[in-house]
Amino acid sequence: AQKITQTQPGMFVQEKEAVTLDCTYDTSDQSYGLFWYKQPSSGEMIFLIYQGSYDEQNATEGRYSLNFQKARKSANLVISASQLGDSAMYFCAMREGSGSNTGKLIFGQGTTLQVKP
Amino acid sequence: DGGITQSPKYLFRKEGQNVTLSCEQNLNHDAMYWYRQDPGQGLRLIYYSQIVNDFQKGDIAEGYSVSREKKESFPLTVTSAQKNPTAFYLCATKSQPRRNEKLFFGSGTQLSVL
Numbered sequence: 250a251q252k253i254t255q256t257q258p259g260m261f262v263q264e265k266e267a268v269t270l271d272c273t274y275d276t277s278d279q280s281y282g283l284f285w286y287k288q289p290s291s292g293e294m295i296f297l298i299y300q301g302s303y304d305e306q307n308a309t310e311g312r313y314s315l316n317f318q319k320a321r322k323s324a325n326l327v328i329s330a331s332q333l334g335d336s337a338m339y340f341c342a343m344r345e346g347s348g349s350n351t352g353k354l355i356f357g358q359g360t361t362l363q364v365k366p
Numbered sequence: 367d368g369g370i371t372q373s374p375k376y377l378f379r380k381e382g383q384n385v386t387l388s389c390e391q392n393l394n395h396d397a398m399y400w401y402r403q404d405p406g407q408g409l410r411l412i413y414y415s416q417i418v419n420d421f422q423k424g425d426i427a428e429g430y431s432v433s434r435e436k437k438e439s440f441p442l443t444v445t446s447a448q449k450n451p452t453a454f455y456l457c458a459t460k461s462q463p464r465r466n467e468k469l470f471f472g473s474g475t476q477l478s479v480l
Contacts, residue, residue: 293473296470
């Protein structure tokens with residue numbers, strides 16, 4: 250069964266510094282996609298970045314980048330130049346296996362990031 | 367504006383009462399999903415629908431029911447059989463279920479028990 254593991258319940262980072270949020274995954278599929286979402290205290294889920302398993306380069310979106318290490322089955326999110334507005338809960342997710350047609354995403358437990366001024 | 371509208375933002379349920387959470391989308395997406403989020407936890411799938419007039423149980427469907435009579439709408443009913451309904455409920459959509467693309471989320475409904 251597929252699984253997403255986020256081992257850091259909470260993280261602190263100083264404003265303007267970079268921070269890495271860990272995510273490991275377990276799948277037997279060759280083709281898969283990994284997603285990161287941000288959930289501020291207001292509750293909405295904001296899509297940040299996507300990495301496909303066959304993408305040759307690590308995904309980047311502005312201050313967000315994904316450190317994708319396929320052999321180690323890790324997809325860590327790197328946030329550069331942290332801002333106070335980055336304080337939120339962050340979720341790593343994976344699409345359910347290719348044998349399924351549900352299209353659902355499987356989520357990790359999340360990491361709460363607090364940015365210190 | 368294009369998007370997903372969930373209502374109400376806050377909802378209170380009395381014991382023995384059924385309540386319905388609304389989810390409406392104008393993105394013309396085929397697939398719709400209901401997730402439940404407990405405090406400090408990840409999201410768990412309740413029900414999903416890939417096409418009008420069809421829906422499937424997710425991982426925690428007991429005590430919930432849904433309908434998909436229109437493409438735009440996917441309401442979730444929390445029945446009295448759901449003994450621990452207090453949670454944050456998120457509705458999500460996707461253009462086509464099989465595509466490896468992101469989910470779009472509504473702003474959520476917080477359900478509490480009186």
